Amino acid sequence: MTNDKGILIKNIYYMLTYAFQTLRRSDFDTVAAEKFENIHDLFAAILGKGVAYQLKQGLYKEYILQTEERTALRGKLKLQETMKNRIRQRQKLFCEYDELSENNLLNQILKTTMLILLHHGNVKPQRKALLKKNLLLFENVDTISIKQVRWEKLRYQRNNQNYRMLINICYLVADGLLLSTEKGEVKLAEFLDEQAMYRLYEKFILEYYRYHHPEYRANPDVIPWNVDDGVTAHLPNMNTDITLKSGEKTLIIDAKYYAHTMQTVYDIEKIRSDHLYQMFAYVKNLDKKNTGTVAGMILYAKTQEEIIPGNRYVMGGNIIWVRTLDLNQPFTQIAGQLEKIAEDYFGENVMEQNADSIIRR
Incomplete structure (x- = not known):
């Protein structure tokens, strides 16, 4: 089944697997093998398995x-x-x-989120059974108002590192799925909202390259302004989503998740100007000596629109691509698209090198 942007529900699981490395543990193998009809059932499966594992280790205190x-x-x-x-x-x-x-904020978030999913009609009985079993061991933990949680204030250290993935799942439920009705009741939206998917999409691409291509040293990067007199006061930060490096070559990828990839100007579809200006600034400020060894790519999640960008421009000696990533595909094909991006710029047959490891996932 797909969501309203054409993303297979199972592929959201794979995106989460890369975004949160913990999902690679063997106790999640059964989740990977199952089919999911909706996002609520998927989150209930992940949270049920993850919390059950944590209970065996002991709740964080x-x-x-x-x-x-x-x-x-x-x-x-x-x-x-x-x-x-x-x-x-x-x-x-x-x-x-x-x-x-054990009655601390992290456990309160887990308990409250499990209760939200437990009462949703789209969660299958076997998933609800596991959530109920987990909740029996949360008897001494209070519930909270999940919408009041200040997620950015949560901190992790050695004793609660295992909670990071679980709490991020709870955040996706709370931030992307909770809607208030006119009567003040709370219900779950059908799918992740655009902002939640934006963050997940960006994190997925970054972690994909980190996992399969450590040689590219994939990371977000801060690009300094190429100013002549050294004055940078009040200039905005230039923070990339993903930067890949190999030898003297650098590829900056800006991940974009929008319902509409193009903008309409006088009834003509055009690439979004602010996105193109931003990428041009990134590339030109990083390539201070105009070597042409820095390229940029605006990578949109593909929509159902008729006109889909797939352009390659050479601007002042630097290549800038505008492409889309089709998430409505079996995962091996999604991986193939990401491999092709690296191959097109770095000139290596990375698809053949990584085919086995991608299929094994």
Whole structure:
């Protein structure tokens, strides 16, 4: 089954697999082999398996500040509150202390998201059964308002690194799937929204090249402005989505996920000017000596539009491509398109080199 942009649901799983390396663990093998009719069922399967694995390792705990009245001192004495108890002739000490607890924000996010998916009609019974089984071990964890979570404030360290992928799945559910009805109720949208898919699309392409082509040193990059007098005050940052490097060659890829790839100017379809100007600036500022060894590519996710960009321009000695990536294909064909991009610029037969590893995935 496909979503409204023509992306096979199964391919969203593969995109997640690259974006979140944890999905390569053997306990997710059954998820990879299954067919999914909708995005909710896919997320329920991933979250169910992932949380079950985490429960075997033990839920993450952190110190939570507790305050309570006690007959014996524990932690720090709250003098003002204790004096009030004495005035009221209550023989209780008001104490404040840290307690190691599983009732922390990360576990609260997991529990709340599992409950959201559990009550959705499109999640299959076997997936709901696993979610219910997991939830039995979240008895001491509170639910929260998922829409109030400040996702950018979440921090990971050695003891909770395994949560990163799970929380990102929860974020996709909350940010991309939750809609409020007129009555204030919460329901799940049919598919990931455009912004959520934009981020996933970009991360997928980056991690694909990192995994299959470490020799290209794929990374986001910061391009310095090529200014003559050294003055850069108030100039905006130039941050690339993906930069590939091989020898003296560099390819900058700007991943774009839009419902409409082209813009209409006086009834004529044209490439979006702001995207082209941005890529031109990236290429020319990075290629300071005009060597022609820096190229750029605006890579749109293919839509159902009649006119699909597939252009190659040479501007001031530098190549700039405008292409689309068709996600409505079996995954080996999607991988083939990404291999072709690298082959066209770096001139290597990378498709043959990586065919076996792509098929094994």
